[in-house]
């Protein structure tokens with residue numbers, strides 16, 4: 591604890607009293623204190639140094655600035671009422687208060703000015719800490735605990751993000767290696783509600799009517815029959831369930847077939863609308879959500895639809911699709927039952 595006698599001696603000086611009155615309200619930099627008190631830097635630094643030595647104030651460096659604040663020492667707490675009362679007798683104290691408000695406003699203005707300058711460029715400019723993964727965490731934290739199917743999940747980057755909040759995530763991929771890798775990664779990260787299954791978008795090994803949210807993220811342009819994949823997503827959704835497709839807007843970059851094994855060069859809004867309508871989705875919304883700055887300037891399209899009722903017309907499943915009885919869903923009796931009836935549905939349509 592700082593010495594009360596020493597502290598009393600220190601506060602007997604008007605400048606130090608004014609400093610303490612200011613620091614009682616706000617942590618301030620030396621430059622800001624200069625602006626408020628209208629005194630030279632060396633004089634201010636000398637007084638601050640004495641207060642710091644006595645243990646009444648502390649400093650911290652932030653870039654080029656040194657900020658001063660009260661330490662909260664018990665000696666200061668005992669003297670605080672005297673310091674506050676002395677403001678009544680100091681004609682400069684009222685002026686300091688007004689100058690403090692102006693200085694703090696300037697501080698806010700300079701931060702605002704920074705963002706004012708960035709307005710319109712913010713999406714492209716670097717913002718420390720704002721990564722897409724971070725934003726995804728933020729948004730997924732708002733999602734209620736749903737049963738999700740990530741169709742064409744790859745290694746499961748999105749599946750894992752979803753699994754943090756979802757009740758259950760089923761990740762489907764037709765690459766054995768992806769399924770193997772994704773499952774190992776999910777296990778390593780301790781996800782008990784994330785299950786990888788090997789299967790095709792045209793007939794995902796998931797029982798009908800069991801999913802709240804189905805996602806096709808950059809997967810539909812790999813499907814040999816995209817319309818069928820969308821219809822299959824409709825089949826696995828519960829009534830009221832939603833499908834979200836994130837894909838590429840139709841483009842001309844032919845090399846994508848070779849470079850990325852793309853079966854389709856993206857889709858037009860009309861094509862996606864057609865697939866969703868044909869599958870029986872309602873409340874369809876389609877938006878172009880992003881544009882790559884780099885050539886060939888791929889654009890990202892987001893299409894969503896809601897399952898309001900069972901599809902009237904079922905699209906044929908591929909002959910190679912796994913039999914629904916192979917679904918590893920021993921736990922969920924209800925799912926099994928639906929699988930059986932759905933299996934009939936599929937064979938009828940075939």
Ligand SMILES: C[S@@+](CC[C@H](N)C(=O)[O-])C[C@H]1O[C@@H](n2cnc3c(N)ncnc32)[C@H](O)[C@@H]1O
Nearest residue numbers: 742743744763764765789790791807808809812
């Ligand atoms: C570009 S990756 C997208 C991965 C992930 N959805 C994402 O957004 O990060 C496409 C994935 O779809 C899978 N895929 C391609 N064709 C498929 C099909 N017919 N059935 C299931 N998965 C398929 C690939 O194996 C690959 O893992």
